[in-house]
Amino acid sequence: MKQQLHDIFRRRHACHLFMADRALAREDLEFVLDAGRLSPSSFGLEPWKFIVLTSPKLKLAMQAACFQQPQVGTASALVVILAKLAELEPDSDYLRRLMAREYPGDALEPALTNYRAFHAGTDVKAWSITQCHIAAANMMIAATGIGVDSCAIGGFDAGQVRALLKLAPQSYEPALILALGYCAQAAPEKQRLPLEELVEYR
Numbered sequence: 001m002k003q004q005l006h007d008i009f010r011r012r013h014a015c016h017l018f019m020a021d022r023a024l025a026r027e028d029l030e031f032v033l034d035a036g037r038l039s040p041s042s043f044g045l046e047p048w049k050f051i052v053l054t055s056p057k058l059k060l061a062m063q064a065a066c067f068q069q070p071q072v073g074t075a076s077a078l079v080v081i082l083a084k085l086a087e088l089e090p091d092s093d094y095l096r097r098l099m100a101r102e103y104p105g106d107a108l109e110p111a112l113t114n115y116r117a118f119h120a121g122t123d124v125k126a127w128s129i130t131q132c133h134i135a136a137a138n139m140m141i142a143a144t145g146i147g148v149d150s151c152a153i154g155g156f157d158a159g160q161v162r163a164l165l166k167l168a169p170q171s172y173e174p175a176l177i178l179a180l181g182y183c184a185q186a187a188p189e190k191q192r193l194p195l196e197e198l199v200e201y202r
């Protein structure tokens with residue numbers, strides 16, 4: 001298991017061009033999405049929404065919103081990960097529902113009071129996006145585990161993505177786009193700094 005996991009982490013790479021004519025099976029797409037769903041989140045608030053694009057027309061429109069990056073148009077599926085904003089407001093029904101799940105019974109009201117203070121002092125958009133990136137990482141690893149290639153796409157014009165998907169800016173912020181499919185190019189040699197340069201034991 002240890003070796004298998006390590007191989008998956010080594011094998012995952014950013015695919016810059018997909019085989020446009022090789023489609024991802026619906027079951028595999030859902031496996032990847034489920035890895036996102038199962039990701040950890042602050043207060044258990046699951047601050048993500050996944051919009052899946054598979055139509056050639058929408059993928060090409062999204063490619064234009066991503067500075068014409070070819071992996072966006074050639075991917076079998078695009079998962080646009082949206083960071084929730086309005087639902088994280090202290091008075092939203094969503095917030096109350098999910099907090100009640102995390103803090104049942106008498107724990108709810110004090111938790112809501114704490115959350116209100118936390119929310120007021122937090123850059124909510126950045127907080128929400130950060131967590132979407134955790135879900136994205138899990139989805140990319142899950143994809144590699146079942147032989148599906150991916151590329152995280154942070155290079156997009158958020159205004160264009162919002163316009164294309166008809167998103168109200170106060171509701172959702174595009175966090176990241178995952179391009180999924182089968183890569184048309186060989187994976188390059190993995191380049192990473194050695195652990196010694198990254199880790200400090202104290």
Ligand SMILES: Cc1cc2nc3c(=O)[nH]c(=O)nc-3n(C[C@H](O)[C@H](O)[C@H](O)COP(=O)(O)O)c2cc1C
Pocket residue numbers: 012013014015016069151152153154155156176190191
């Ligand atoms: C938040 C984020 C945004 C990224 N945006 C892009 C992007 O817009 N286009 C792209 O080709 N790669 C993008 N990448 C992929 C990185 O360039 C890639 O992961 C990095 O160069 C390391 O290579 P590897 O993933 O193949 O190991 C992004 C990665 C992350 C984590």
